[in-house]
Amino acid sequence: MQPNHPTVDLTGIAASIFDGLLYGNGDAVIGINPATDNVAQSVKLMRMLDEVIRKYKIPTQSCVLTHVTNTLEAIEQGAPVDLVFQSIGGTEATNRGFGFGLAELAEARDAALSLKRGSVGNNVMYFETGQGSSLSADAHHGLDQQTCEARAYAVARQFKPLLVNTVVGFIGPEYLFDGKEIIRAGLEDHFCGKLLGVPMGCDVCYTNHAEADQNDMDNLLTLLGVAGCNFVMGIPGSDDIMLNYQTTSFHDALYARRALGLKPAPEFDEWLTRMEIVRDGDSHRLA
Template identity: 80%
Template sequence: MPTHYRYQLGTHLYQFASLAEVMAKASPLRSGDQLAGVAAQSAEERVVAQMVLAELPLTVFLNEALIPYEQDEVTRLIIDEHDAEAFMTIAHLTVGDFRNWLLQETTTAVELARIQSGVTPEMAAAVSKIMRNQDLILVAKKCHVVTQFRNTIGLSGHLSTRLQPNHPTDDINGIAASIFDGLMYGNGDAVIGINPATDNVKQATKLMHLMDDVIQHYEIPTQSCVLTHVTNTIEAIELGAPVDLVFQSIAGTESTNQGFGINLNLLAEAHDAALSLKRGTVGHNVMYFETGQGSALSANGHHGIDQQTCEARAYAVARKFDPLLVNTVVGFIGPEYLFDGKQITRAGLEDHFCGKLLGLPMGCDICYTNHADADQNDMDNLLTLLGVAECSFIMGIPGSDDIMLNYQTTSFHDALYARQVLGLRPAPEFDTWLKKMQIAPSDSHTQLCDTLPPSFARPLQFIQEV
């Protein structure tokens, strides 16, 4: 056993069999790691593991793969595309030193951008495990990640939203009503994105046409997405459907991604297909990925690695394809993986930090299931913290309640709260459109008009006609 995985505390010698065990036991407590049997057995063991982790050189993550190179294509992606030159700035540091370097006032967005391609997901996960919540917020705020399709997302001082108009029967009028409701609240600049209740190519194409008709008719500087399987989207592209963004849920291990029915080659095919459409007006970021702590464990594809490290590895997959949007659906899997509001809050801040440190346009579905020990006040807290950390986007859903997916998340007016209290604005092109359409007063970035503007007269009649 390597001596650097041992720690003498008084008369007790703590021993960790591997880097994976150190990482797992250094993680803040969460129910998923307990379920997997990899969590620290006590608070003392957790602190000892964090102390051991803090003393490890960052180079150890290049020399000891948590999942063997030969067994996992995500590991191969991480190792093969590691930028040794970008890493040189921090190559001499330990995990603890890396934390200190990240927190220094002299470490600015420029320095953070310079090292992005030299940081592996495991390095990001490791340093997050020894950071307080305020550390995660501070560093994430310093990371600037900007992406573009029909508008510009991720600029400092801005907060975008995904307008999520899901309906339990995919009723067109119900979806349309939610779309216009969300637009009236200034939501939808990140994407208008629908989870279809009936997941097939025919239904996905129908929903794509609906959203495209609305966007084109009202000249909305935003993009649409049907959150169907990537193979359905590829087929829809071949059939001539108006595809803006390609969606896919991804994970941090090859075996979990196989459970999703995907691999890196399939994602590359979808990426190329979407680019070939040339539908972007100000940029060409065409992918939308969703992740979530616990997915690898639920698929029995975690290889004994803690769930937060598995989650960070998913960001290597996302980073490969220059996405417009990435979001962690942080509390969606349930209390088996994140038990309560405290664990959900910590996980959301970790995911956002790791994603932005790795150069991703990170958003968060600030959510919980009805059987979790959490409530909407917990979500308000996480929303506020992520707003301070300059999260790229959040979800906007009628009444915070997704009646199709049956979980609780953030509402249209929650985005207004965050923008108003933190002085944030929508994407600049969308902000201009809100004023042009008289949805927002011309002299305000956070307040909306209290009457239906003439430009939106009889919107449901328009939807029924098209």
């Protein structure tokens, strides 16, 4: 669940969180892209998310999708960090362009583990990737974008992440021109992620200037669900009003579960029943 807000209004974010929970979304993570990326803003969001999760005893994780160096500072300030986020690429030059190296990822992972906040396992990293990022940074060394993307999953695997998310159509038509190319890329990324053994998900998405529409996203969502994709994004109305791109909505995830006979994570499924969000223990039926 990604309840972004263009002015980081906490009331607006909280409303979106509850909207998502009532659709059964949020079992992987409740994550927010801060409109202003700085440590103070990130810590404020981390504390708000932690308060909501603790108040309602939600079996999930929170994450503020800020730069890894900001998260390190937040941990030093005593912020409640569940997952460390970072966008990563498949070459050293790409990651250097993103402002970090593998040493910083290792340091952040150790810092997050030191908080001992996880109730199941020690997977404290959340990575996002996307075909074209190395090319756009002129850091691909002549390699094609799919090869660079697959190499990013090898970077991710080294740090035992909870989530790896290909934001497949976000970089725009300069790298994936239309709906057909986005569908192909989403399936390529899913396959390569599974091959490399990472917990792969997909932000089924497109930018408003791409030759794509929501029909393409419905098709890709269904194909990924059939293929065993670990997670997809839930955003109010499928329209991210902060990042200005189109993705999947809360009810899209509910559709995929119903159509394919899938369920949320077991602990989250039990919580949905206990909170009477679903009826008769059936996560396909909202109360």
